[in-house]
Amino acid sequence: MxxxxxxxxxxxxxxxxxxxxxxxxxxxxxxxxxxxxxxxxxxxxxxxxxxxxxxxxxxxxxxxxxxxxxxxxxxxxxxxxxxxxxxxxxxxxxxxxxxxxxxxxxxxxxxxxxxxxxxxxxxxxxxxxxxxxxxxxxxxxxxxxxxxxxxxxxxxxxxxxxxxxxxxxxxxxxxxxxxxxxxxxxxxxxxxxxxxxxxxxxxxxxxxxxxxxxxxxxxxxxxxxxxxxxxxxxxxxxxxxxxxxxxxxxxxxxxxxxxSKTAEPQDTAPSAPVRLNLPALHLPSSNLHGERLQWVAEQVAASGAASVLDLGCGEGKLLRLLLENAQIRQLVGMDVSARALEIAARRLNLRERPELAARVSLLHGSLSYPDSRLKGFDAATLVEVIEHLEPYQIGPLTRHVFGNAHPGTVIVTTPNREYNAVFENGSERMRHADHRFEWTRAEFEAWGKATAQTHGYTLTLHGLGDLHPDYGPITQAAVFVRQNG
Known part of the structure; x- marks a missing residue:
């Protein structure tokens, strides 16, 4: 060469x-x-x-x-x-x-x-x-x-x-x-x-x-x-x-x-932007993301949880929101990405605020494996996480979160695949390149009911964001509450 x-x-x-x-x-x-x-x-x-x-x-x-x-x-x-x-x-x-x-x-x-x-x-x-x-x-x-x-x-x-x-x-x-x-x-x-x-x-x-x-x-x-x-x-x-x-x-x-910060201007002016001939992909607005996190935070507060797991915490946006709730005395975020955890630590100012060390901690781990560190929590959240896993990993995740960790309340949000028909070419594509699958409402409900029955939870289904008369909500959510305390 x-x-x-x-x-x-x-x-x-x-x-x-x-x-x-x-x-x-x-x-x-x-x-x-x-x-x-x-x-x-x-x-x-x-x-x-x-x-x-x-x-x-x-x-x-x-x-x-x-x-x-x-x-x-x-x-x-x-x-x-x-x-x-x-x-x-x-x-x-x-x-x-x-x-x-x-x-x-x-x-x-x-x-x-x-x-x-x-x-x-x-x-x-x-x-x-x-x-x-x-x-x-x-x-x-x-x-x-x-x-x-x-x-x-x-x-x-x-x-x-x-x-x-x-x-x-x-x-x-x-x-x-x-x-x-x-x-x-x-x-x-x-x-x-x-x-x-x-x-x-x-x-x-x-x-x-x-x-x-x-x-x-x-x-x-x-x-x-x-x-x-x-x-x-x-x-x-x-x-x-x-x-x-x-x-x-x-x-x-x-x-x-x-x-990342805005890039410094270049000395040479680039040519007019050219895009690859890929189908347009319309993603949910940032307002929907904020509304989704706010709804999850409200569900956590309503559960009365004093210890909370944010599974797949990413950059720590939900963790920062949950920190505002004084009733939560222990807050743990876990993610498979070490880089994301570094960003979360900066977002939460953990280094500048040592007083948070007793209240907030970040764990590097995968939901595909059992983890004893996740046991004993009042609530756990899985916000736009489950669709990033391969389909064969859903079974292990379900067993590890609902069976082994067994928190008192579990809150799950995920895209509604049916709603993708509203977007241009959406019925043929997933909403994000990193999604490994997306559930219809019936598929999500079937998984939720089977999970609740197997692991001793009651199930409540919710719709978040825009609601289409034929395709349903843009985001679907489930709240699992453990039976017998």
Missing amino acids: LLTLTLTQPDAVQADAAQTAAQHSASDLGFLLHKHPERVQTKTLSFGTVSVFYPQVSAQQTTAALLLEVDPVALSRTARAGADQNEGAPLEPYVNDRPYTSGSFLAVALRDTFGTAFTGRSNDRQALADQALAFSVHLPCVTARGPEGLPERLFGPLGYTVEATPILLDPLYPEWGEQPYVELRVSGQVRLRELLAHLYVLLPVLDGKRHYYLNEAEVDKLARHGAGWLDTHPERDFITRRYLRFAALVRQAEEGFSE
Whole structure:
């Protein structure tokens, strides 16, 4: 795999003092990449060898080339000692098709080869590193799986000029088609560190596959390399889903987006936003979310609970609302996402208010497993949580919450799938990309009745938010009250 990075010096540069920073030689690219133009530099990675060399060096235009040779045998072995275990361990202990995940391999090779350039530091040319320069990137062959025009839709909104030329799989057999390979050229006026961050995130998104296992560390990588641009990218949700792949990781990233600050303005104006040709998805308004939390808080108060579990607490919005109720002396939030719990801790000011330590605690855990820490509570809430689990996990959750933990009151809210028909294309889609299923009113009632009968609860069903005469409420809810105290 080959990637070339070219820096071009404009033909005319004003001699004005205000333009001094723009006066540079294209050969300064070596100072920015921290790779000397007169040497071929080679580095061994856990999956192959990467070489950096300069096929062209002049004051007007300088090109650095990154050549990656994947070793399928090395890929099939356990990562070397000291290597990044998340990016060196193979998917399977034998030679497989992972060498063809070009975007994933290139992203890792870029990061490991130009690590200092990723930080934006340059000992000798810092002013140049901080400046938007005329860069162009050429990939003779890269995988682009997905909708037509995907490269333009990913790089275009960032201000780049994009040329993507489809490549025939085999010129002798044109009937085999062109996809999924393209020759890609991306050019624009941009800081080097921003260009590298865009490539690091978007090349794996173009490919749609990875050569290594994904875990929570990938959420931090996406947040770090997507800082300042991803949160405002018109295809942010698509990029996030493609980059992280797994629903639980996508959910963590989305929680981080909701807490992120407004991105700083870019020096270069991006092109007009371009959206992928995906069906429109209308989500419930933020007012509905607030009304839902308020209703749950009122149900908790009406139950007289002094100890409350918020299961799947996320960022802690309900916890903060329940803190206002003085009758609640013990409040515990639990979530599978460690990142979400960090956000909740900040939202609740737990570090700044040590007096809350005796009243509020956060637990990292999963509802798919029994947990003795959840026993002995007066009430438990599951607010828009159950639909994020795989269907096969509903049985274990039901047993662990209603059977093992057995709180006095359990409050559950979840979308009403029938109401989706009100939205454009809603009858064919779920309300959120991370939902694994959505229940109709009959399905929710059947689950509620079976759960109440099996575990000794009485059941009351409720409808929240807008009410459609044919499709029912936008949100459905259930309040389970344990019999015999």
